[in-house]
Amino acid sequence: MIFLTDYAIDGPTLARATEERGFDGLFLTEHTHIPTSRESPWSGGSELPRRYSHTYDPFVALAAMAVVTERIALGTAVSLVLQHHPIGLAKTVASLDRIAGGRFELGVGPGWNREEMANHGVDPRTRTRRMLEHIAAMRAIWTQDEAEFHGEFVDFDPIWSWPKPVRTPPVLIGGEGPTVLDRVLSHGDGWMPRGGPGQDVDALAARIAELRERASDAGRGHLDVTVFGAEADRAVLDAYAAAGVDRVLLGLPDAGEAEVLRVLDDLATLRY
Template sequence: MRISTTIFLTDETITPVRLARELEERGFGGLYLPEHTHIPVERTTPYPAGGELPPEYGRTLDPFVALGQAAAVTSQLGLGTGITLVAEHDPIDLAKQIATLDHLSGGRFTLGVGFGWNREEAADHGVEWTTRRELTRDRMGLMRALWAPEPTPYKGEFGSVRASYAYPKPGGGAPRTLVGGAAGPKLFAHIADYADGWLPIGGRGLAQSLPVLRDVWSAAGRDPEKLQVVPYAVLPTPGKLAHYAELGVEEVVLQLPPAGEAEVLRVLDEFGQYL
């Protein structure tokens, strides 16, 4: 099982360069970074975990810039987003960012796709909340057209692109793509449509959810052996990781604190027992 990590990197935490070097030297599998462009002060959307929204949400570094720094100082470490708010991006620009990072890192990039929870943030990007999932699906289709080996046009409900020369191309025709979110028929349909697997936060209830996802995956004509499930933002225990292994999980992403260098390195020392 690969042991990867995620962290809210901010202007107050350990730097991407320092963290990436430590992760690779210690043998961790990857680094996944979340995304929030901004957090409107006048916010009515409740924090999904309950209580006050932690301050790091409004201080996150841009994940693609930070992962570019991490890529430049490592050679083996996996690099990913957990997650990219695809609906909040121009898909032509985003396709270029993703392909460039994947190319420069030697194919190490994983695109984590999410639909978001903060209505005010999405609204400032012009996103209609009730259609954000279909907007995301549409933008994934447009980006895949730009990543195609030959110039390929795309016309969707929300956007289009002419047949275009668009290089570099991600390795394998598209980056490894995992969709985050709570278990349910809508989410599983998205995973089976355009992704390589699921990025469930915390990994709770996998024993019940995985058979349902596998049925949806197989019904869509996808190879059962290729479905990937990567529990995300996990606070580990030996028993929890053993349970994931029994379910066939091959990678788990552990949560690091949004802290300075000394605290993050201390937690990495603790997580070393799971490598």
Template sequence: MKFGTFHFPTHYGIDIAELAKALEDRGFESLFVCEHTHIPVSRRTPFPGGGDLPDRYYHTYDPFVGLSFAAAATETLRLGTGICLLPQHDPIVTAKATATLDLLSGGRFEFALGAGWNAEEMENHGVEYHTRFKVMEDKIKAIKALWTEEHAQYHGPFVDFDPVISSPKPAQSPHPPVLFGGETDHTLKRVVQLGDGWFPRAGPKFEPAEGMARLKRIAEEHDRKPSDFTVSVFRAPPDAAALESCREAGIDRVLFDVPDEGRDAVLELLDKYAKLIE
């Protein structure tokens, strides 16, 4: 089982390049960054975690720019979005940004996706809440075409373009891994139909053994093998017993939370995490 981290990169937290280097030096496998393009002032949509929206949600860097700095500071660290709110992104621009990041990092990028929860945020991008999952599916299909085809074209319900040349192409073949966030059977169907991996959140909606059993069942229903897909547990608790349950269930990767704090506090926490995973 691999050990990585997720992080909301902000201007007042540890520098993302320094964080990436510190993770690589301590033997961590990956860094995934969260994103929100913006936060509407209205706050009509309640925070799913309850209470006030944490400050870091307002201040996240652009994930692809931030990960580019992390890539330049490291050599082996896997770099991912965790998660990219794909319905809020232009698919042609996103295909180029992610392909460029994958190429310049030497094939280290992973694309974890989600549809989002903040209705007014996605509305500002012209996306309706009730169609957000359909938009996400349409856009990732278009992006895959742009990643893999020399004269890519795509004609879907939300994305439509005639043959184009999109360059560069990603370093990874056929393309960077596509991971879907969420815990429901609907998510798992997207994983086996459109993805390369599952990106569930640790918590009451995900229990490792039960989750892996559901993945096996749904994969086999679609004539796929569970081993075709990676499983990365987001927000994994830094607890030896919980980590052992993930390992026994066959989880491929767990991701610990790195807070949006200064370098001294973060480096001290990374040292504690490193001792736990030894």
């Protein structure tokens, strides 16, 4: 995964290199913009890195990546879907998935920057409910010839909207809060918790076991778990595998081509 920016490696070059080295997928982050106010605290510290305000639109960039690759999954980690109108985003996602031949995966999250949400007319107090409603509305558009939706934030009478995606894109719900598994089970096809140094993998294993048990009780199949921003360490990856994690997303630097390709080569040695 990478913050793909306008000052670093270009998307098609990165996508080709990722596929050539045998990785399973490539995921992009999303911020439509970053307000200059900096009132919302950032979990990584006081100074927000430059990359946050320089990211490409992930859907445009992933479409360019799709045409130069054949195998790898292409996804968002994560898309701030509540900042998009669901009718427009449903068409964007469906178009991208068709260009990619059914390889797109939609990782989603409510976001952390309250000023960014406010600039989109979103009340931060409703962000989670709005996110879930946007997912449900988009799923209706992807799967129904005459979709309609009537909710708290989204309301439309029957519409026609093509193209439809090759498959209904898997929705991976991001987050680690106490109710995130409820959201995964109600609106998701998988869970995308964050990783990083010092993560309690035993605690994560217990939550994965809970997710799988609840999914089984609900008559659902296997729900994938993808750890976002995992440590690039063999022992950590082994611990994740033992905990029931299906896939990890390893971070790439927002740097030039030579440095990113060197990091890709190093990470390739960790593949199972």
